[in-house]
Amino acid sequence: GDSVTQMEGPVTLSEEAFLTINCTYTATGYPSLFWYVQYPGEGLQLLLKATKADDKGSNKGFEATYRKETTSFHLEKGSVQVSDSAVYFCALSNRGSTLGRLYFGRGTQLTVWP
Amino acid sequence: DTAVSQTPKYLVTQMGNDKSIKCEQNLGHDTMYWYKQDSKKFLKIMFSYNNKELIINETVPNRFSPKSPDKAHLNLHINSLELGDSAVYFCASSQEAIAGGFGTQYFGPGTRLLVL
Numbered sequence: 001g002d003s004v005t006q007m008e009g010p011v012t013l014s015e016e017a018f019l020t021i022n023c024t025y026t027a028t029g030y031p032s033l034f035w036y037v038q039y040p041g042e043g044l045q046l047l048l049k050a051t052k053a054d055d056k057g058s059n060k061g062f063e064a065t066y067r068k069e070t071t072s073f074h075l076e077k078g079s080v081q082v083s084d085s086a087v088y089f090c091a092l093s094n095r096g097s098t099l100g101r102l103y104f105g106r107g108t109q110l111t112v113w114p
Numbered sequence: 115d116t117a118v119s120q121t122p123k124y125l126v127t128q129m130g131n132d133k134s135i136k137c138e139q140n141l142g143h144d145t146m147y148w149y150k151q152d153s154k155k156f157l158k159i160m161f162s163y164n165n166k167e168l169i170i171n172e173t174v175p176n177r178f179s180p181k182s183p184d185k186a187h188l189n190l191h192i193n194s195l196e197l198g199d200s201a202v203y204f205c206a207s208s209q210e211a212i213a214g215g216f217g218t219q220y221f222g223p224g225t226r227l228l229v230l
Contacts, residue, residue, distance in 0.1 A: 034218075038155075043118075043204055043221035087155050101162065101170060102219055107155040 002027040006090045006105035013080055013112050021075040021108045023064075023090035031094040033057075033066050033073040034102070038087040047075075047088070080112045117141050118222040120205050126228045127195055135190045135225045137205030145169070146188035147206040147219065148180060157204075163188055195229045202226050 007022040025031065032051045036044040048057030053068035062077045073090060090105040118139045127133055139146065147170070148160040161180040162170035168180070177193040188205060202224045208217030 036221075043223045044157075044206075044219075045221070046218050049218065089157065101159065104157045107157070109155070 002031065002092060002094050002103045004090050004092055004103050004105040006088075006108055008106070008108065010109040010111060013110070015082055015112055015114050016079045017112075019075070019077040019080045019084075019110070021088055021090075021110070023073045023075065023105060025071050025073065025090075025092050025103075027071075027092055027094050027103075029094060031092040033064070034091040034093070035062070035064055035073070035075050036089040036091060036104075038089065038107070040086070044089065080110070082112045082114050085110055085112045118205055118207055118220050120203075120222040120225050122225060123223065124226050124228075126230065128230055129195055129197060131195050132191070132193045133195060133227075134192070135203055135205075135227075137188045137190070137222060139186055139205075139207040139220070141207055141209070141220060143207040143209045143217070143220075144185055145208050145217065146182065146185075147208075148188065148190050149204040149206065149221075151202040151204060151224070153201070161188075161190075195227075197229050200227055200229045 003026045005024050034049045035047040037047045038044045048059040050057040050066035053066050056065045064073050064075045087107045087109050089107045091102045093102050121136045145164045147162045150158050160172055160174050163182045166182045179191045182188045204224050205222040206219040208219045
């Protein structure tokens, strides 16, 4: 079945450090891939998405490229800020699955220190 | 304007009680969802409704019953609350897949349920 695996946290970085959070997926066909972010005490927000192979999603300095050959969608940011501290979720949605269903990874807690 | 709203934000109650959580979306979406997030932040889908019709019904105790009076509302009623029901419950909505498209899900702020 469809699934997402993302690196376990927590991840702790200093401000301005480079961030990578790994995400790989298992799916039949051509899924769409997403990164959602959850700030403390809030609901999830879409951070970025990519709907086909080689697409790059980007937002707020974060980027992720849909790599079909490695079934990956790693999240990167060149210089993190304290305000980026949050939980990050990788997710996929597949045409072949139940209408609209999102498969989430387990989330990666990121803490950025000044 | 709040896109997806939930009430209450916090809910503290005793074991055995019955409680409801309400969700409303003003985005004009036709699909709504309920998720449960445990203390380790793991998100598990519980239910999904499309145009008031139940689409996803995961392995959830039948003490949990969703109700969708119209497309803009999806409420969650929980009977005989147990300690293990303590979690954060999120409502979400999306405009469902059209040819070649996938609806982004928009989440509410969550309801933090604590069962004592």
